[in-house]
Amino acid sequence: QNGTIQQINAGEIDLEEGQFKLRIDEIDSNSDEFVQLVESIQKNKILNNIIVRKSNDGNRKPYQLISGFRRMTALKAAISENGNFANATVPARILESSVSNDDAYRISFTENLARKDLSLWEIALACAKIRDQKRSEGGMSSGQIEKHIAGLIQKDDRTVRRYLKLAAIKNKEIKDAVNNGTINYLDALEIGENDFAEDEITALLSHLKVHPKSTRAFKRFYENLEYCCECSEMSLSAVLECKNADEFLSLENEELFARVEHLRDKTGKEYPEILNGEAGPLVKPIPAIDAEANKKSFQDRFAKASKPIS
Numbered sequence: 001q002n003g004t005i006q007q008i009n010a011g012e013i014d015l016e017e018g019q020f021k022l023r024i025d026e027i028d029s030n031s032d033e034f035v036q037l038v039e040s041i042q043k044n045k046i047l048n049n050i051i052v053r054k055s056n057d058g059n060r061k062p063y064q065l066i067s068g069f070r071r072m073t074a075l076k077a078a079i080s081e082n083g084n085f086a087n088a089t090v091p092a093r094i095l096e097s098s099v100s101n102d103d104a105y106r107i108s109f110t111e112n113l114a115r116k117d118l119s120l121w122e123i124a125l126a127c128a129k130i131r132d133q134k135r136s137e138g139g140m141s142s143g144q145i146e147k148h149i150a151g152l153i154q155k156d157d158r159t160v161r162r163y164l165k166l167a168a169i170k171n172k173e174i175k176d177a178v179n180n181g182t183i184n185y186l187d188a189l190e191i192g193e194n195d196f197a198e199d200e201i202t203a204l205l206s207h208l209k210v211h212p213k214s215t216r217a218f219k220r221f222y223e224n225l226e227y228c229c230e231c232s233e234m235s236l237s238a239v240l241e242c243k244n245a246d247e248f249l250s251l252e253n254e255e256l257f258a259r260v261e262h263l264r265d266k267t268g269k270e271y272p273e274i275l276n277g278e279a280g281p282l283v284k285p286i287p288a289i290d291a292e293a294n295k296k297s298f299q300d301r302f303a304k305a306s307k308p309i310s
Contacts, residue, residue: 006092007090009087010076012062013052013062013065013090015065017065018069019101019104020064020066020108021065022069022109022123039078041071041074046090050065050093051107052064052094053094054097067112068092105130105152109152120185121166121178125167130148130152143157162186162189169188174191174205177208182208182209182212183205187222190219204225207240211246224253225240232272232275242275260274260282
């Protein structure tokens with residue numbers, strides 16, 4: 001299955017059929033990375049072999065592309081409108097038509113991951129694509145399919161299940177937040193499991209962009225946020241707008257619960273009023289809360305007892 005390496009014409013490759021295409025979309029033609037690739041191909045042509053499989057379908061072109069979709073897209077851009085893309089020669093590793101689809105996927109994953117060409121979303125969607133194909137073929141349980149995918153991408157079953165859950169998230173803002181590093185994919189799964197309105201997701205991601213969290217810190221922050229929303233019946237965005245929200249939501253869970261309940265007992269106020277009006281004291285330990293409350297009470301009593309000198 002190592003195949004032979006030789007020069008072939010771009011026009012001999014079926015670029016319309018994208019069975020093994022793992023990238024979500026064509027590379028943005030305005031990105032620096034893509035522009036650099038186009039310039040490199042203009043000067044040096046394609047230096048690294050693409051990988052193709054011979055087609056045994058007489059209605060198709062001779063070769064089916066397995067790996068190298070980005071390079072072929074850049075080659076088309078490099079040749080320009082007046083060039084003859086179909087006759088451009090490309091170095092290719094040519095596999096026999098007998099190479100199975102599973103082996104072709106394995107090769108495609110290995111090549112793309114080695115070059116770091118794939119985003120996390122692209123890996124997740126590729127896993128979902130293979131799962132759907134295996135389901136349509138029948139004969140394998142969900143667990144067997146997950147193990148099969150794990151073997152293809154050289155990950156464990158648990159990671160594959162997470163990828164499949166990630167692929168099911170439809171919200172574009174969550175996807176963008178993962179891609180630009182605002183949140184990691186585990187945090188995305190946590191957010192995606194809840195039926196938040198789009199404006200609430202926007203508020204949460206905007207907050208995390210300003211106040212980035214580690215995975216452990218995000219879990220604590222998120223559990224506190226859910227607690228505050230549930231107890232106060234306030235919206236997620238309303239809680240995030242409270243004074244010192246990031247500070248009290250970043251507390252250890254039990255500590256925040258204790259402070260909120262202590263303030264309820266001491267002031268007789270309910271959750272919305274505590275979060276909106278008492279969020280300053282919430283960032284202090286309970287002894288400090290009591291000391292400040294006693295000081296305020298003493299000042300109030302002193303003010304009432306004092307009479308102005310006439």
